[in-house]
Each structure stands twice: as C-alpha cells, then as structure tokens.
Amino acid sequence: MATQPRLIKKYPNRRLYDTETSAYITLADVKKLVLENVEFRVEDAKTKDDLTRSILLQIILEEETAGAPMFSSDMLSQIIRFYGNAMQGMMGNFLEKNVTTFMDIQKRMQSQSSQLYGANPMLNTEAWNEFVKMQGPAIQGLMGRYLEQSANAFVEMQNQMSNQTRNMFGGFPFAGFGAAPGKDGGENKN
DSSP: OOOOOEEEEEOTTSOEEETTTTEEEOHHHHHHHHHTTOOEEEEETTTOOBOHHHHHHHHHHHHHHHSSOSSOHHHHHHHHHHTTSTTHHHHHHHHHHHHHHHHHHHHHHHHHHHHHHOSOGGGSHHHHHHHHHHHHHHHHHHHHHHHHHHHHHHHHHHHHHHHHHHHHHTTSOOTTOOOOBOTTSSBOOO
16 A cells, blocks of 8 residues: 655644644755655645645745755746746656656766765765766766757657647648648648
8 A cells, every 4th residue: 555645734824744743844854855755745734735836846946045056047037938838738747857867867877886985975975076077078978968869859849749730720721831841842732
C-alpha cells in the first residue's frame, strides 16, 4: 500500500503545522523536507485546499532573493509570457522534462564521483568542486549536445503541428491556411 504524503496544515495566521511531528514549522523546514525527498502535502487547515505549489513557489522566491539567483529577469519575463499562450502546457512539460534530464545527469556525475571521492562527494564540498572542475568541459559538452537535441526536437514538434494545422484547415477558405508547401515550393495536392 502506498504511504500517504506527510500532511502540513497552513493556518490563517500563515503558520505551518507539521501533523507528523505535531509542531509548527517554517519555510526553511519545508525546504529541508524537499531536499530530503520527503513527500508532503500542504493544505489549508480550514478549506483543505492544496497549497503545496504555493509554498514551493514561496521557497523558490526566498532562494531567488537570498543569494545567487538561478533565473535571470529575462528568463522570468519569458516564462510569464507563456502564461495564457497556446504553448503554455507544452512549455511546462518541456521544462519539467529538461529538469528531470538534468537531475539524471547529476545522479550519474555523483555516481562517477563517488567512485573517486567516496560515498557522498556532495557532502565534501572541496572534493565535489574538484570533481566538477575536472569534468567541466565534458559536462558543458554533454549539456550543449542535450540542449541542441532538445531544441531540434522542439522545432520538429512545431513543424509537425504546423503541418497538421495546414492539413486540418487547408480545405477552408482562410487566408494563409493553404496546404503545406511541397518540395518544389508549391502547395501539395491532396
């Protein structure tokens, strides 16, 4: 039987209550749960609404304002522009898959570095930094190839959607929705 996620209740006074430890906790404590891969759900104590995403976004906001931000203003602006856009769902899926792939790469690096530096090299900051320095060019090459493949897949997906749209609306008298151009630059005859 699957275990239920840890329940954290958020009260109107904005305090968070961990039902497992029967104690009030802070956003820093919730961040620690995330880092420890503990599954949890934050819900409004009164309405039972799921507030997990809201709390995670608050943690990201604190992290972004505290030290070296992960997101540039330009990137955040670009993300905001996708809200309400027809591509919003696809962009969310695209970002999620990219983060998952990046995490897989990080796990492989940790596995390789543990062979050189011991059980958990990330706990030894100096050893981890040394490993990353040594692997820097390889990591950059790997990420560059991955991003290039990802961009090519995205362009291919856009082309397929464009062709499907042309095929679907090609018979209608809408300007600009003729059949997809053929190899000779003219329209395909179906």
